[in-house]
Amino acid sequence: MYKIAKENLSALFQKIAGDKELYLPVKNGGQTNYAAWDETVEVDIDTLKTVKSAKDAFFPQFETLYNVKREGKKLDLQQEALKDKDFVIFGMKACDIQGVKVLDNVFLSEPVDTYYAARRAHGIIVAMACHEPEESCFCKVFGLDAADPSAADVATWMVDGELYWKALTEKGEALTASVKDLLTDADEAKVEAEKAQIRAIVEKLPYSNLSLEGWGGDATDVKFKSPVWETLYKGCLACGTCTFVCPTCQCYDIKDYTTKDGIQRYRCWDSCMYSDFTLMAGGNNRTSQLQRYRQRFMHKLVYYPANNNGMYACVGCGRCVEKCPSSLNIVKVIKAFENEGGSKA
Amino acid sequence: MSIGANEEFRPKIVAFCCNWCSYAGADLAGSSRLAYPADVKIIRVPCSCRVNPMFILRAFERGADGVILCGCHPGDCHYSTGNFYARRRMTMLFSMLDYIGVENGRTRVEWVSAAEGAKFSATMNDFVAKVTSLGKNVRLGDLRCKN
Amino acid sequence: MQELINKAKELLANGTVVRVLGWRAGDLSYNPEPAFFETEEDLQKFVYDGFCGANLSKYMIEASKLDGKTLVFLKPCDTYSFNQLIKEHRVDREKAYIVGVGCRGKLDIDKIKEQGIKGIESVEGTELDGPDTLTIKTLYGDKTCSYASAMLGRCHVCKGKEHMIADEIIGESKDTKDAERFDAVKAVEAMSPEERFNFFQKELRKCIRCNACRNVCPACSCRKCVFDSNKFDSAQKANVDSFEEKMFHVIRAFHVAGRCTDCGECSRVCPQGIQLHLFNRKFIKDINEYYGEFQAGADIEARGPLTNYTFDDVEPSIVKERG
């Protein structure tokens, strides 16, 4: 284990950015989001949660898939270059990393999404423990340890103005080696204490004892037909805030943009909350907001687990809790069914 | 038709002209041989009130460097009130574009009657000169439409 | 609050209304949600406190389609929106029983968090008749802050405590205005064009096109938004480039110009904290300056400024002339 003083971090970032792209939480206009590092940005690793999750780094909100040129009747098609350079994403929390795992099951299952796969292959995740978990957090419910983000290439802890650094994988070791001269050796005692403290707070979080009983892959029938949905969705504005800040939402749209130079086929995030998500020429199979609202949560808590060995497509990051304009969120859904005890269905 | 680096900058200008006054004014400018730069391309609309802000933003999105709207003089609208609405709409839109930092010289409304061929030509000359002096539109356009 | 619940119970019981549109208590003290209540039992979860900022007017569009009357609770500023919706035939006055509720400014949890307060377990003192200081219990100890310091930005430039429409009014409203409505706009106007460009570029770059601003906006009540339809070849969801955001926000502001009541919901809901009211308020300021003072939603009969004209209106060249 190594450490580096907080005030030396910019040297660290500079070093990393020397030969790799570096993404990290940056404050812009009062909001903190992941963005590419350069000397001019205002790095903000103190804010617990970025507004958008880190999923952009692997599954960007917008990306070009390929370009088509038309000459007379002929078409010429050019696939967009895949990510071919390593990049570092610094500061991901345990929940966001779990979000990427959720996406992996989708994009890396056959047929593999090569755009995603390339980014995944070239991405080096430097995780950060959650120094001060907040009331909207409930990652513990999904078995995550905010104190010890172990699914990364490097794990870090910010303790008393020093960043503790621990490589977890080969990629992590390589990265560590490349910045080694900025790091100093450290013992784990302080980190252990920090972990204990974080875990103690997590225990006290209001949502930490949320129960997922009754959810999971087998619950389709019971949950789908439950009348509880009727009481939950009415405040929903059908905006896409929850889906766009969510680390696991992966619905996308594919569209064309025509310019004088040809047709650009791009993919962009879409939201199952939008009324035209499932609209097609002949009809729409989810015409009511109730159906759309239910779909989102059923997918996260039932359908996805059914297809992925019980893994939930929610990581308890709590962004929807904080950002929903109508204060609706997955916690309220889970609690509503908790109260129902699943019996009413 | 692309512009080489060493060529002088020639702006792309879209001119929306109402059918009854300004388009006729442009015709008169033509028949009177009153020249104005070829950078101006006219789109005929029935009335200035047909021009949707969406059209103007679209033009900028697609790489226009200036957009001008010409209609009948206030009070002379073929449809009696169309240009009054156009006047308010464009005042609002142009004010907003100015507010978000787009150079206000890139947008203009001019009232040109069917009898004002000379004004039409002079207006276009002036507008092109203004937009040319502002240079390429970089603040309001879609990157995908550029190069 | 109890008075409101009693009123709701009474109107439900005597059949005046068949449902109540209000706010339901959340699982945290700061996240009540807009909700419909149909029974006395439902009303147990009814809440009205400082965090009930949501403007319920827009929900009345759907409620107007249902059978029977809906009791809706509207704050003074919400009533402007409701009036505007009546004017545009989007809500049915006959389907609504409006109880105007008192307001002493609404709270913004982010304003509390901005003061460095984390891990909030509860916020106390948010009631209409509560104290001037909020007590906040957090995982990291108890904190306090003044009510005013936690108010939504819009409440600092409150339009006033009068309800524009109501069947009855319950609760006293307080003046919360302590800033000038157009100061923020003026500050932007005072910048150089480059500064303005950079300012908005920076603000809009945050936009994630989640459509929360549009979907919450009572003026954006289109059945099919132009940005969802192909009427102008404009259906794009990509935030590929700053143009997309400008296009979206400028056109959105233009579409609600003269109709926007300045309810401030857009800025309240933006997950990226974009100061969206700067767009709408700019139009309002321009309209007031060029076409005379106009407050959308104040008068159902008044002709909207963009569907009106005078012979002597200012010319668009004013934009250039004012410098």
Next chain:
Amino acid sequence: MSECTCNPGYTKDTLVPQIGVITDIREETPDVKTFRVNALDGGKLFEHMPGQCAMVCVPGVSEGMFSITSSPTNKEYQEFSIKRCGVLTEKLHSLEVGDQITVRGPYGNNFPVETELKGKNLLFIAGGIGLAPLRSVINYVLDNRENYGTVDILYGSRSADDLVQLKEIQEVWMKAPNVNVYLTIDREQEGWDGHVGFVPTYLKEIGFDTDKTALVCGPPIMIKFVLQGLKEMGYTDEQIYTTLELRMKCGIGKCGRCNIGTKFVCKDGPVFRYDQIEELPDEY
């Protein structure tokens, strides 16, 4: 996944299509055309199984999922029968032989011609453009006749002019040994001496034995009544196959649109046995 020819070294993504050339266009009905598509080198775009679909796209317009109507036994080309009903199909109908489009696929599952259906008596029931996916199966079965039992084909449409693939039906299917073809149209029409009536009604009139497996495809309302009819006739859920049609974008079960319950129709479908459909949440 194959190596992308245009960008050596890249793995070509499944979302990146091939360029297809329209080599023939048949006008089936006033609003249905059948397009024959070949790869640029003249060969087939890909191999597929009966019931599978492909994403067909006119760049700059839109992309849509269409079932491949030609049989895998056709070694020369793929065919798509496309009904005009929207922007994309409108555009497709305006294309000419020699025009290029993009195609990706094949996507989705197929009718289990090599497994469950093998050796079975088959009853095909189709309405209108719904014949498109079944045609692939029918021709596959006819080309591998020895592997299957009896073949009955019940096909109906609004009018005689709206019967798709009529020439093939009359010249190939009707003449094939051990195949019964029942045609019907919704309303009386001059020059039509065949059966008149809706498909579900005709189905009950004929009253097929329950020793068959039914493959049903057509407009939702027809499917609904045909299923009712089959049930009444004693067919079990396991004896009935049909297809679902939902909005699709990616075709590979990732974009989320066609998700119903635990299934993605583009990947897990479009072919479902009726008992599988019954298990799905009621959202199709």
Next chain:
Amino acid sequence: MQQRIGVFVCHCGSNIAATVDVKKVVEMLALEPGVVHAEDYQYMCSEVGQAKIAEAIKEKQLTGVVVCSCSPRMHETTFRKCAERAGLNPYMVEIANIREQVSWIHKDMEEATQKAVILGRAAIAKVSLNTPLKAGESRVTKRALVIGGGIAGIQTALDIADAGYEVDIVEKTPSIGGRMSQLDKTFPTLDCSACILTPKMVEASANEKITLYTYSEVEKVSGFVGDFTVDIRKKARSVDMSKCTGCGVCQEKCPNKKAPSEFNRGLNTRSAIYTPFAQAIPNVPVIDREHCTKFLTGKCGVCSKVCQAGAIDYEQQDEIITEKYGAIVVATGFDIIKLDNYGEYAYDQSPDVITSLELERIMNAAGPTKGHLERMSDHKAPKNMVFIQCVGSRCSDGRGKSYCSKICCMYTAKHAMLIRDKYPDVNVTVFYIDVRTPGKNFDEFYRRAVEDYHVNYIKGQVGKVTPEADGSLTVHGVDLIDNKQIKMKADMVVLAAAIEPNPDIRKIATMLTASIDTNNFLTEAHAKLRPVESPTAGIFLSGVTQGPKDIPETVSQAGAAAVKAIGLLAKDKLLTNPCTAQADIMACNGCSTCANVCPYGAISYEDKEVRGPGIREVRRVAVVNSALCQGCGACTVACPSGAMDLQGFSNRQIIAEVDAICR
């Protein structure tokens, strides 16, 4: 439907081909998507050219036609008709204007060619999105309205009535007759104005097809060609027209005779109850309520007492008459300009500086001086008279009018001649810039003034007129031919003040939605080819309302306007403009915003059942009455959801043009 577009590029002789590489345009546009045919021809509008288009439409089954030629205002209809004859919907034709917008204004061939290609592309992009449109039909009300009862209006009305159609004249003043009735003699024949005008007035009044609304004004106009609805305000005359016998006693007995006489240009006064002039038609007086003692003080009532017919009615109210018309002819005539900007001529300072129109009244036997030429200041006969031409005409400094008033040269020659004829001892001097005498017998007339009557014509301008203490006037001028300053004494100075359209025309033009030029003359549909029609269908122009004219020109134009109106009234049905707005009820919010901006009241709201995926409800939605809609498009922009679109100029079409231009 598959796009099969034909492109036809016109050389217009050398008009286009000299500056635009037509072959290159053909070559470039042939590459555009959807284009299956492209050719050029010398004159596309010629029969051969049109035949080429027709042939291509048939042979290549074209779905759209783009003609790159002159302005669509020129030949759009030609090509549309051509397409229609060849079996293509006429609205599948678009014009790229490569003459007025390209060849005529650009010199550089490469640049011009490039622009022509871009305009062609825009037209192709638009035509690809055109939809076949079908014109609707609307009825024609077989009645015409003539606004203005001067010689132009009277002649138009007589001609229309003569063709058998009902026609109403609305005249603002109490009598028809107009400006001509104020004139003494007319050039170049010198016959008496009243002698030739009065019979026409009587004829108009007697014609049973003609209804006169004098002392009336047009209040409101709605509708459109063939079906206008007009509100006419018949101002309270305070005299019952059905009872009045025109005996004139009331005017005689009226104690209040202090009102300035409008007819005599304020040179004298009239009674408060009055007819403007002796031959007024109708011969029914009007009480000028602003000057009538009864109305001002409540006391008097003399006229009522003396009226044997009991026709005086102080209680009479304005009356609004609503009538439908198929055609409207504007004949609102002119007035002379106000001379406020010309202080140097001392018009306001000396009563002996008068306008030509005042001179007409002075010369007239029924005028303020009973026809004696005398100074208004001291009623002495003048010895020296100076006429100043172009007062406010042909003005380049912005004080007056830029145009030539056209009639002044001739009437001044007339005045000079008449004065010299009747008062040979009066010296007449005329200061002029140019003497313009194009017209039959005009120059001969002018030469008579100079040669036979020895009128002293000086080419030059007058800088100043100074009233002197002795009551005379000093005229300071220049003689441009001798190049010297001139200072001369005059007893009277007559100013040939510029004429300008009747000031009411602005209001009327706005009501009629007729366009007006910067000088307030109504714009004609085409300066040369359609000089008596307004661009607004169903509105025709008669007389000086279109531009300065003398009487014979006015009368002939009045006849021409009548013929155009008759041509319209003779039709039973009119084809309406199919480029109207349409609401997509799926997207319509029913918010009424569009109706608020519709100038024609063409939008109404209905509760309609709407069906779509997952939607089945009754909604309030906009419905456009395509007979009323004129296709301005105001509603399309007012509609936030884009539910309202304009056929022929749809959102997507215009965007396609924008894209093509910005490509």
